[in-house]
Amino acid sequence: MNKAIVMLEDGPVFYGKSEGAAMTRVGEICFNTGMTGYQEVFTDPSYYQQIVVATNTHIGNYGISKDESQSGSVKIAGFICKNFNEIHSRERESESLKTYFDREGILAVSGIDTRKLVRHIREQGAMNAVITSEDKTLEELQAILKAAPAMKGMELASKVSTREMYELGDKNSEVRVAVLDLGVKKSILNHLLNKGALVGVFPHDTSLEKITEWKPDGLLVSNGPGDPEPLVEQAEMIKAVIDQNVPAFGICLGHQVISLSQGLETFKMFNGHRGINHPVKNLITGKCEVTSQNHGFAVTKESAERNKEVEVTHVHLNDNTVAGIRLKNKPVFSVQYHPEASPGPNDSVYLFEQFFDLISKSKEQAAATEKGE
Template identity: 45%
Template sequence: MKKAYLLLADGTLFEGVSVGAEGASIAEIVFNTGMAGYQEVLTDPSYYGQSVCMTYPLIGNYGLNAEDFESRKCWVSGFIMREACAYPSNWRCDRSLDEYLKSEGIVGLAGIDTRRLTRILRNSGVMNGILYSEGYEPTKQQIAEMKAYKVTNAVKTVTISEPKVYPTTAETQKHRVALLDFGVKRNIRRELCARGCEVTVLPAYTKPEDILNGGYDGIMLSNGPGDPQENTEIIENLKVLIKSGMPIFGICLGHQLLALSIGAQTKKMTFGHRGVNHPVKDLAHDRTYITSQNHGYAVLGETVNPDIARVSHININDNTCEGIEHLHAPIFTVQYHPEVKPGPEDTAYLFDQFIALMDEKKGGAQ
């Protein structure tokens, strides 16, 4: 079995065994604390430009299947784990982790102390690194490129190029929803379709007038990768959509972009929130939920203008802003993932809340 390595920007070198494709990959190194859900992690566009270390020690034990993919391809730059299971056991499995990584051209690394790597990232912050298999040792130029690496043009890379319509899966259609694709996960669309919505997935840079004249009842802002402040055109488009009075629901990057569009600020976090057990408190109802999260940037709650919106949710662990609610328009956002792929189902009710806003808006217009 071939060896593989991870070289961090601070010079730390990890040696393990190669999994998946052979080669070299420069990326931002992050960790995910989920005990399951590696397939959803691999196919989540929010991980564009990042190599992911899974803290749970055994990965690949239930294999992969096409039905559970959250997007059209694998978006991680590399995959790191303590032990890769070579012989998965699950009745839904149609391929192994190694087979999938090879088919997607993703370099993988197993057999390292993932606890040590996670501790480094927690203490020093998210760090760049180069993941490479034996025979692909990095040159001085590649090491310099790794140290200077930054995730850019993320939304432009992951968004779709043409609109696509998905019919409702409920017995009757209640609403038409415009879903802006900043790096959307399929289960966001599935949750809406199951609640009587026809969903049109739109490219991230769709003009606001095309949305407002499209006959939609509500707008969904999806998750996605990268620095939210990079998306200046989208932020300006959202300012127009906010003024329309149409119901809007934002998730993750959609939450951050909506916050920026009303004048709030965002910051890059030290190591981010990536996992399926993050406690979030709903301030209005004094209730805490366990949530699925994947983000490296956060909205600064103290910068949200109290005359425009309020912070609706906070993270119990570090008090970061986990949601905002507009005070003068039917708009709310959350930083976490209520579509629960992977993760707990505690907050799926937020889709019902969005449906209720569209019901109210449509009823008032009649």
């Protein structure tokens, strides 16, 4: 076990110990407040290029299960925690977190005063950080940080999206859902499959012609990493699909890109929302939901309220940011949070029902039009 260093962009240095091979990693530092679900965090493509700090004291105590990864590999740039547990206990088959990180080539730093670190991030805002278990001077680490690009303006969906289109589910299904993969989680695909849909997963740069050729009954725009603003071509393609009255559902980054397609604006948050207990109010029903969230960008409330074709449907109760919208004259809606995650509460699963209801109504209207009714 080697000594390790964490250095933040604005100067603070923390010393700990490394859990893994000698390496150096740089990325935007963020913190997740979840008490469980660390494996889902590590494999969530939305965390690509980020160093994650766990606010929960003990990480690794229930190991790693092959069934709980959200993608084919670990996506985080690095990991920081207070206590890293090599001994794990679980009824189902699992392996230790250390074995998993060693195989995936991930650097974890433990023994850090994570409460002090998180307080600093909360007070000073999101920023880049570097972690290392190599023999590097502070001056060398400062040079690495100086050369690292900021998350603002960074396009990352292309780094995690599928390279080739693929299909999942029953090819004879009456419902065909196209997924624009900006970094889709497996649990989102599983929800679509559990509803009996044939799912076509398309690369981030898929053209309108390719999507239309597949003849989808609905379009889901997935979660993903990075700044939504560089995804100009994706927003234009999504707008064209929406103009064809195809039902559409956006999640997280997908919500932001759908919003951009309608002329709304996004901004980089001072600190993002990352955890499994974020309170959201549904303004249509008046009910509150306990939600899972992972985002560092959001849609500006001012631009949403200016647009007469857009209705804000959900707000985050901690800071009143936009958590969901719908289009008034199109079968389109989106949310900033993750209804598929279900970290105990299933408060938001109804959104998938809502999506399939829109698809069903759209198909009924199309059938009626064909009959001349």
